[in-house]
Amino acid sequence: MNYLYDGSFEGFLTCVYEHYYTERADGIFPEGAYQLDMTVRAMSVLSDEVKVQKVSGAIVSKISKYDMERIYRVFRTNEPDKEMKLLRYIVLGFGVARSGRNGGSIRLLHGNQTVLDVQKAEQRIGFEVHRLCGLIRFSAVRVDHPSQFVATQSGSGNKGGVVESGMMVAHGGNEILYARIDPDNDVLEFLAEHFSDRYKRNPFIIHDTKRGKALVSFNREWFITDFSSGDLLVDTDSEQDYQRLWKLYHEIMATKERTNPKCQKNFMPVRYWKNLTELQTFNLG
């Protein structure tokens, strides 16, 4: 049986439930990405709160809380066929637990392909998060017409309640830090704590242009929301000067005698360059 779900984490956990209680899963696909396969039956699965609770409760008690978080992190990656890789990991954990041993011990099996798949995907998203902690570039911007600027809470956040967009704009005396990113994985919420702590007095927006959403934070609170109004933001007066200054600094810090572009690209893959201030071409005045 191929299971099709809505792409949410809850939907995926419901598929895990169906795998155990309805029929073995041959594949799990987000609905939009599914290519009709005549040889395997397919079924759409709707997220079901009770089934989600049952599966997540079983993972926490029979495998471990750590592995539940790990499964969530891997679910946020762009790993091909991540659903089946995770399902195999969960099945392995339940199997070990059924044999009377600690299900959480599966993460010690570094030589096992199923564990390796999950470990690698987790490493990749962890690495990208770490990388972006350094590679994100903010511009100091202001909002020309606050009334048109929409950033309301719709997704997850670290504080309950609805946050009005106007509050955020007013808070920083109109200066906001704004950054564009285009990451491989869905990393926004893993960046939230780091940046909202570091810039707790500076309101900021990190805009994931690939997924059309943004991390919005001010006053140490944050939330993730759909977002597309980056164009309404304009640079503050001195912004260009600091960008030129940074680009200049970046250039002079390279030692001519040691030039090694391969090494540079190894650490900083070219796909990140388009959002890096220091690698843009603009008039150095």
Next chain:
Amino acid sequence: MLNICFVWCRILTNVRFLFVGVVMNDAVFRKLTLLGEGAKYDVSCSSSGTARVNMGNIGSASCAGICHSWTADGRCVSLLKVLLSNDCLYDCKYCVNRRSANVERCTFEPEELADLTIEFYKRNYIEGLFLSSAVFGSPDHTAEQMLRCLYILREVYGFYGYIHAKVIPGVSPELLSALGLVSDRLSVNIELPSEKSLDLLAPQKKPKAIFAPMRQITQTQTEQKTLKSAGNMARLRPEGLNVSIGDGSLDDARALMAKNFSNIGNEVRVQTTSLPDIRRKYKEKFAPAGQTTQMIVGASPESDMQIIKMSEALYRKFSMKRVYYSAYIPVTDAPELPSRLAPPPLKREHRLYQADWLLRFYGYTAGEIFTDDEPNLDYDLDPKVIWALRNLKYFPIEINRASEEELLRIPGIGNVSVYRIMRQRKIASVKYDDLKRMGVVLKRAKYFLTCSGKYFGNCGFDPVSIRAALAGPEGAQLSLFDVRNSQNELSL
């Protein structure tokens, strides 16, 4: 003797409490060019060793450190590495800013640099400030100006990010003490591995002025019980491997220091009892990320063995976090120095770093890495392979039985692989096929291990055969700089 309160009063009363950005003009661009250019030969780049959340207005620190960009030479930009001034009193022969060099001189105002740091930090360009300086006025005057800049950052801006401050040789203990309280990491550059070279190339820098601050930093950290040894040195005891540990003890470190540097000064005692508020604010934490130093490679005639033995002594005696190696880039024509046309010895620097890692993370001693017949590192193979070939009697090592220390001696196996092997061994045996999935580099490792009793090397078990296999097309090590290829081309 200066009273510490007095120092602080002098610095505090002069601070202008202004929250305006840098006045942008050509002068700022000019200064950043000259003072960044002058600082880049200091290769220390890390922002690691301390973790803290934002208790001030802006900034935090991550224990692993964060790199923010990489320049065209492939090195990372983490901190805003900059000189406060390049107007130097000294005339060190290897330095771009030596007194006799014809360069434009300038100095940042402490306020100006603090503003710039915050503006860069706010945009996430940098992880903090690495503040160094030429000696202008006097070592104490320089340190006071640096301290003032750092004080503005910490107190006026509430900056909680990373600060690395360079200690000017010859600075008074009181100022160093104050500097340590606003900085995360301190460093004093030893620059050259012996007194003879130091006399020849940096006549105004005296060993005593270099070692006294190093010792004071270590002492203060010992008093505060914050001193941590470098890497895994304290954990990995080479005795466990039952090999000759050679000279690696603290006494040997002292003897080596005394041999290379006749006058390294006496113990310093500093009164740290009268610091004002700032002491309470930073919870008496003095340089929580420890100290580092740097040695220039290739400007003086010392062998690799002398350099690495010096590093080992520094690690053992002062518990340095790191010793950095900087391949000398000729900036001047002087009879004492390599020609301006000589390329920087990058391969040698690379091998030195590998040997340094063996000291800090793999439990080797300098006495093991070198023999008297081979005082320099091999160009073709890394020092860990060389040690293994020289000590084949300890190999092959059985993956499923060996201790952590033994596993670490197998070429192609690093700390991460060892961690994974030890973990899996708790619940299952490790098969040969598992090793690759664990990150082991089998093309090197297979000659030196057995897995459940089976040996996987495909040549004779003797140094000559293994060396030939490792140097062959399959075993050739990834070369960072393709030195061998370019030599081959030349010989054609």
